[in-house]
Amino acid sequence: MRLDKKTRKVWEQARTVLLAEHPQHDASEHVGLLSVMVGLRSVALFLDIDEPNATKVIRLVNALGLTAFTANDPTVAYKWESAHPPEITEVFRDRSLCKGMWVCQNRNDARLIRSGITQIEAGRLLGYPQCCIDRNQRRHADFEDAVVRSYLQKFGSDPDDLARAIAEERKVLVNYDPVNETPRTRAQFPFVQHVACESCLTAEDTPTAVLNSEYEQLVAGIDPILHDYLAGVGKATARELFP
Numbered sequence: 101m102r103l104d105k106k107t108r109k110v111w112e113q114a115r116t117v118l119l120a121e122h123p124q125h126d127a128s129e130h131v132g133l134l135s136v137m138v139g140l141r142s143v144a145l146f147l148d149i150d151e152p153n154a155t156k157v158i159r160l161v162n163a164l165g166l167t168a169f170t171a172n173d174p175t176v177a178y179k180w181e182s183a184h185p186p187e188i189t190e191v192f193r194d195r196s197l198c199k200g201m202w203v204c205q206n207r208n209d210a211r212l213i214r215s216g217i218t219q220i221e222a223g224r225l226l227g228y229p230q231c232c233i234d235r236n237q238r239r240h241a242d243f244e245d246a247v248v249r250s251y252l253q254k255f256g257s258d259p260d261d262l263a264r265a266i267a268e269e270r271k272v273l274v275n276y277d278p279v280n281e282t283p284r285t286r287a288q289f290p291f292v293q294h295v296a297c298e299s300c301l302t303a304e305d306t307p308t309a310v311l312n313s314e315y316e317q318l319v320a321g322i323d324p325i326l327h328d329y330l331a332g333v334g335k336a337t338a339r340e341l342f343p
């Protein structure tokens with residue numbers, strides 16, 4: 101795939117603007133931006149942005165007819181069944197909002213995003229595989245359950261006592277062993293922007309594997325430096341995980 105002259109010019113400028121603080125994260129999110137610029141996907145998202153730099157990129161990509169803007173990050177959907185009553189789980193649910201930068205092909209998606217969306221809705225707009233979207237929710241649910249159990253054990257089951265313990269930043273030891281899907285995704289699929297689920301990580305020709313090779317081809321053809329950087333991140337992560 102080749103970029104027309106105007107898109108190439110915008111990409112040359114946008115690729116150097118650091119939006120996310122962490123360089124690997126930033127590089128990965130730039131792949132998302134590129135995929136929208138060439139029409140491969142309809143939506144891209146940068147989390148934890150630097151606002152002045154975001155403004156630069158917004159101006160650049162708006163000139164291509166895309167709709168770019170800052171809006172709230174997707175929120176946790178909290179749709180799972182919990183073993184704990186709602187008055188307890190509510191104490192632990194974080195509904196604070198951060199800003200991200202969104203880039204959309206069409207205005208309907210932009211309108212929906214501006215009205216506030218959950219991670220499930222965002223995952224679909226961003227083209228993430230449903231199996232990985234579901235797994236992400238499960239991960240949140242398991243972590244919440246582990247946190248709630250630890251607090252219940254230490255502070256009892258009165259929601260006010262629990263809320264006070266959290267407000268006072270009282271520490272508890274949470275018995276939760278995070279599965280290493282994030283580094284494994286980086287090692288196996290360095291060109292995708294989501295965390296792959298276990299089945300995508302263990303089988304052949306999975307939805308994540310297909311996306312990864314699609315994005316890799318795109319980046320290799322347009323920006324070999326970005327390609328080599330992310331491929332290198334993948335190899336380095338694989339060496340750390342499987343020495």
Ligand SMILES: [Zn+2]
Nearest residue numbers: 231232297300
């Ligand atoms: Zn998956």
